Amino acid sequence: MRRLLTLLFCLAAAPLAAQDTTEFREGVRLGVEYQPGVRPGLIVLPGPGLDSLRAIVRRDLDYTDRFEMITVADAPGSTSGSSAGDGGLNYGIYKALGAQMAVELGEAAGGVAVRLHDLNLSRVRNQQVVPLPAPAETGYRMEAHRLADEITRWASGTVGSAATRFLFVADGRIYRIDSDGADITPLTAAGGTALSPVWSPDGQRFAYTRLESGRGAVVVHSLATGTNQTAPGTQTALNITPAFGPDGRTLAFAHSDESGTDIFTSNVAENCCAQRLTVGRYADNLSPTFSPDGRRIAFVSTRAGPPQI
Incomplete structure (x- = not known):
């Protein structure tokens, strides 16, 4: 647990190093400029x-x-x-x-x-x-x-993104807010400790880590019914950084215990089938993210030393 907290601190304090060790002698600066009259x-x-x-x-x-x-x-x-x-x-x-x-x-x-x-x-x-x-x-x-x-x-010619809602954490609670900063709504009860909220692809559910009694389970909350489901494989130890697959059925997360932190997946649609994907003894693997087709997962790992993707 202490090593995981140290890793999270390092991720916040230092840039991630890519596994490609190629040195770049010249940088590329990207910018966006608007000229008067360009936008209608x-x-x-x-x-x-x-x-x-x-x-x-x-x-x-x-x-x-x-x-x-x-x-x-x-x-x-x-x-x-x-x-x-x-x-x-x-x-x-x-x-x-x-x-x-x-x-x-x-x-x-x-x-x-x-x-x-x-x-x-x-x-x-x-x-x-x-x-x-x-x-x-x-x-x-x-x-x-x-x-x-x-x-x-x-x-x-391109649809807007105003019909978007964000999730954020304040004082241990998860809140929902509209894209324009209005309509702030609490989604979890006061007095608890919630982390890492993430939307399901259909926007009808969200997953998050709920800390209690010395452990952290990943909970899937349904907005339609108000019910909570504990994701399979997260009933013990610390489980963080959940991420839904594109199909909304698969949930990836990082499971941390004394031997290290590894990436697991489970089928939250059928409430089964927790599966371990990484085996990094005494290394930390966390923050999984699915590719758009759901066939690959990117994650942060210390298996080679410093945090890498």
């Missing part, structure tokens, strides 16, 4: 009602970093003038503000009517009526994020 200007149009929805969608579109967001407190919505397009908006005014696209949200039977206007072509590029829960309902914010992701796809 986009405006979320004001309108009656739906203020909270507009705020969420506007923030999500801004966080994609794909658009120059045009913010006008009271942008005009008049249809007067020769530049009014088939969407019923005065496109010329919004173009003068630097926008190439405009998002229009309005109340509709069964949900929200969404339009993406192409200001340069003076026409509606995409439109759809989207079901949306009431703002007081639990799923409202996530559906708003999904709407923003779809608008991002309309405008850029």
Whole structure:
């Protein structure tokens, strides 16, 4: 246990050394630069009602970093003038503000009517009526994020990532938070000690290490049912850094005892079949990560001395 804690400290304090010992005499510096005008200007149009929805969608579109967001407190919505397009908006005014696209949200039977206007072509590029829960309902914010992701796809060709939630640990509890930093929700009880939370591929479960009574089991928690399942092979000793396989059935983790730390897998779908993958006596192997096809696992190891991947 002491050696494992020392290893974790070393990983935090020093960079990992690759097994390839080739020396590089010249470094390569990578950077991303944005030039003015490269990102298209986009405006979320004001309108009656739906203020909270507009705020969420506007923030999500801004966080994609794909658009120059045009913010006008009271942008005009008049249809007067020769530049009014088939969407019923005065496109010329919004173009003068630097926008190439405009998002229009309005109340509709069964949900929200969404339009993406192409200001340069003076026409509606995409439109759809989207079901949306009431703002007081639990799923409202996530559906708003999904709407923003779809608008991002309309405008850029690639779906957004706003409908993403993160897991983090604070004061021994696991919390869930939306991608925009809102809707923080505790998922484990107070008074315990939880570590290393990780989502299942479908986002309906998460696994984590629960420390208690001198050991650490890997627990799989279902968000739908609220039930907990102890992963096979983790009932004894210290088990950390769980990782789901792409199929959501297999869970890899590091099992640590006095002889060392090794990588195991178990079938959490059938609650069976714990299997040891590494045999590194008096070495530490931890932090497994599956390849996208689930056929390989990368992990950190001290079998050759310093921590390596």
